[in-house]
Amino acid sequence: MTLMTKAGVEALRVAPEAIEEAAKLLYIRALKILPDDIKQGFARLDAGETDGTAKAILATMIENIGVAERTDNLLCQDTGIPIFNVTIGRNVELDGWALKQGIRRGTERATREHPLRSSVVHPITRKNEHTSCGAHVPVINLDFCEEDRVLRLEMIPKGSGSENGSFLQMLIPADGMAGVKRFVVDAAMKAGGKVCPPTIMGVGVGGTSDLCMHLAKVAATRPLGSRCADEEGAKLEAALSEAVNSLGIGPQGLGGDSTAFAVHVEVAATHITMNPVAVNIQCHSARRASATFTPDGVAIGF
Amino acid sequence: MPCTEADIRKLRIGDTVTLQDTLFGIRDATQIHMFDHGRRTRFDLKGHAVIHTAPNVRKVDKRGTNDSGYEAICVGTTTSDRMERFTRPLMEREGVRIVIGKGGLREGSLDAFRELGGVYLAIIGGTAALETTWIEAIEDVDLDDLNPESLWRFRIKDFGPLLVAMDSHGGSLYAAVQKSVEDRRAAALAKLGVA
Numbered sequence: 001m002t003l004m005t006k007a008g009v010e011a012l013r014v015a016p017e018a019i020e021e022a023a024k025l026l027y028i029r030a031l032k033i034l035p036d037d038i039k040q041g042f043a044r045l046d047a048g049e050t051d052g053t054a055k056a057i058l059a060t061m062i063e064n065i066g067v068a069e070r071t072d073n074l075l076c077q078d079t080g081i082p083i084f085n086v087t088i089g090r091n092v093e094l095d096g097w098a099l100k101q102g103i104r105r106g107t108e109r110a111t112r113e114h115p116l117r118s119s120v121v122h123p124i125t126r127k128n129e130h131t132s133c134g135a136h137v138p139v140i141n142l143d144f145c146e147e148d149r150v151l152r153l154e155m156i157p158k159g160s161g162s163e164n165g166s167f168l169q170m171l172i173p174a175d176g177m178a179g180v181k182r183f184v185v186d187a188a189m190k191a192g193g194k195v196c197p198p199t200i201m202g203v204g205v206g207g208t209s210d211l212c213m214h215l216a217k218v219a220a221t222r223p224l225g226s227r228c229a230d231e232e233g234a235k236l237e238a239a240l241s242e243a244v245n246s247l248g249i250g251p252q253g254l255g256g257d258s259t260a261f262a263v264h265v266e267v268a269a270t271h272i273t274m275n276p277v278a279v280n281i282q283c284h285s286a287r288r289a290s291a292t293f294t295p296d297g298v299a300i301g302f
Numbered sequence: 303m304p305c306t307e308a309d310i311r312k313l314r315i316g317d318t319v320t321l322q323d324t325l326f327g328i329r330d331a332t333q334i335h336m337f338d339h340g341r342r343t344r345f346d347l348k349g350h351a352v353i354h355t356a357p358n359v360r361k362v363d364k365r366g367t368n369d370s371g372y373e374a375i376c377v378g379t380t381t382s383d384r385m386e387r388f389t390r391p392l393m394e395r396e397g398v399r400i401v402i403g404k405g406g407l408r409e410g411s412l413d414a415f416r417e418l419g420g421v422y423l424a425i426i427g428g429t430a431a432l433e434t435t436w437i438e439a440i441e442d443v444d445l446d447d448l449n450p451e452s453l454w455r456f457r458i459k460d461f462g463p464l465l466v467a468m469d470s471h472g473g474s475l476y477a478a479v480q481k482s483v484e485d486r487r488a489a490a491l492a493k494l495g496v497a
Contacts, residue, residue: 053465060426068431077358077378077430115375117358117450126331128449161381161405161427178496185490189483193476194381194405196427243490247483252426253405254467255479285428 011091012149014293016098019153022291022298023106026155027082027132028114030289031074034065035302037224038261038286045198045258054256058198061251061284076285079116080157082107082138089150100140103153107131107138119160141214151293156221162199162283165191168213171275180205180277181240184263187279188244193253196283200224201244201260204278205233207268216280219264221288223302230267237265251284261286303400304349307419310399313466315473319423320462324441325402327355327454329380332445333388336453337395343444343453348397353425354380354404356450359440370455372440377456378430381405382422390414406467406476415470422468424475436461 042065046058068075084103088094111118111132118130120137132138145152167187171179184203191199202220204212219228219237228234240263250256261284270276292299303324313319326347335341358376382403389411392398399420401407404427415421425433442455467475491497 057426060429060432064426064429064432067435071431071435073431073434074358074376074378075431076428077355077376078380079358115358115360117356117376119356119450159428164381164384181494181496182491185487185494189487192405192480192483194383196381196404239494243494246490246493247486249479249483252424253479254424254465254475255482283428 009091010295011093012151012293012295013093014151016095016102018293018298019099019102020106020109022153023084023103023155024110024113025300026153026289026291027107027110027157028116029300030155030157030287031079031116032068032072033289034075034286035223035288039065041224041261045261049256049258051250051256053254054250054258057251057254058258075287076159077117078159078161079119079132080159081120081163082132083141083156083158084138085141085143085154085156087143087145087152087154089145089147091149092151094151103138103140104133107133149295152290153293154288154290156288159196159283159285162195162281165195165279165281166213166216167279168209169277170209171277173273173275175275177236179275181243183277184240184279185243185247188247188249188259191281192249195281196285197249197253197260198251198258198284199260200282200286201240201263202280202282203237203240203263203265204276204280205236205265205267206270207276209276211268212276212278213280215266215268216278219266220280220282221286222264224261226264228265228267233265233267237263240265303351305399306349307399310419310421311470313421313469314471315466315469315475317466318463319466320460320464321351321458322460323458324350325456325458325461326350326352327357327377327456328352329354329356329451330384331448331451332453333385333392335445335448337388337391341445345442345444345453345455349399351400351402351423352392352398353402354382354385355454356380357454359450370440370443372443374434374437374440374456376430377434377437379404379425379427379433381427382407386411393418393420402464406474412468412472412474412477415468416472419470421466421470423464424467425464
């Protein structure tokens with residue numbers, strides 16, 4: 001048994017204080033500046049929209065992005081449930097507990113110091129601690145990547161209007177892909193205008209029940225223009241995007257062509273007796289921000 | 303604001319409206335406490351508009367009697383559907399005439415609007431930075447133990463344009479869109495190769 005650090009290469013070490021600062025900065029930044037891919041998504045929808053009301057709504061949404069940047073204000077009042085996706089590369093040394101505490105403290109500080117509306121309550125008493133934190137919140141997802149000496153922290157403030165548009169069905173093999181497709185179309189219809197369309201509709205296919213819903217969330221928060229790595233999943237997301245946008249739900253559910261920027265699909269292997277499908281939706285204020293730590297320093301982006 | 307039943311009855315779906323002076327902010331917890339737990343507000347909501355919101359605010363020193371001690375940072379609008387069952391009591395007990403929200407309300411609210419004289423005005427969800435520029439001040443706040451889901455009294459200027467999406471004559475843009483979406487479902491599924 002030897003230590004895993006490569007001989008002769010200094011491991012990347014990130015201080016908990018740097019994680020705390022980044023968590024605070026990312027939460028506030030995500031709430032104020034939309035990623036470029038989402039801005040381009042608006043331009044694309046606006047160019048293709050044929051309904052007059054829908055076009056006017058899209059124009060107001062685009063105007064709001066500019067107002068938020070000019071006035072240094074939040075895009076949407078919903079500060080969401082804070083989610084942090086941590087991706088750890090190779091040759092990174094980390095105190096996991098300190099990382100978790102740093103994320104929590106950064107979230108609390110953003111809430112108190114900006115200040116932000118704490119949208120987080122105890123699920124039974126409904127008590128709001130005004131910290132945006134609580135049991136298991138912020139949500140922290142951990143994953144690993146092959147890159148050397150890289151630590152990536154992605155922040156997603158997940159709004160409730162779209163999160164309430166979440167659906168899971170444990171379909172069976174005999175339901176086939178037909179059942180999956182029908183489920184997604186019907187989920188879009190049930191969600192209607194309540195999820196603040198145009199949306200990114202995330203679809204999870206396969207896995208276990210919890211993994212399936214997690215895949216749907218990953219899909220819903222993926223940048224526009226990205227494609228499912230699985231070839232069959234990529235074909236499915238293209239077909240579903242076209243289908244959902246043929247329904248005419250439109251921006252805010254008031255009719256039009258622009259129901260979803262895209263439908264994104266993520267897949268996982270599943271059991272021979274299972275065929276699970278989940279839908280998780282991201283609203284048009286598809287907010288995210290990221291910090292990438294390398295030996296050269298920290299880069300802030302989306 | 304406030305307005306009369308006659309003012310409301312003149313409005314039809316598709317019209318646009320811009321509001322002035324006073325607007326009340328209300329949300330899930332506010333209405334659960336008012337109508338399920340029997341709490342009363344000291345505010346007179348008769349003839350007024352309520353908006354489904356819980357704002358981002360900053361505590362500040364009170365500067366006068368017409369000052370809540372809060373400054374608005376970001377005021378936006380939440381999904382109305384969750385508060386569907388409170389439309390009728392809001393109108394019957396409190397005299398509210400206008401509900402502002404996003405995503406629409408259902409048949410029960412449409413019935414209340416028709417019987418009692420009310421409208422639903424659609425604001426564009428997720429455009430809170432813009433909406434905040436229409437808010438001049440937070441004049442007062444009640445039921446503030448529910449913060450941020452307190453009952454807020456905003457002073458507004460040129461709040462809109464807002465779209466009349468449900469009127470007092472049985473008209474609902476949401477119902478019309480829903481009908482059309484249901485009609486398109488079969489074609490969408492057929493294109494996906496689903497019977």
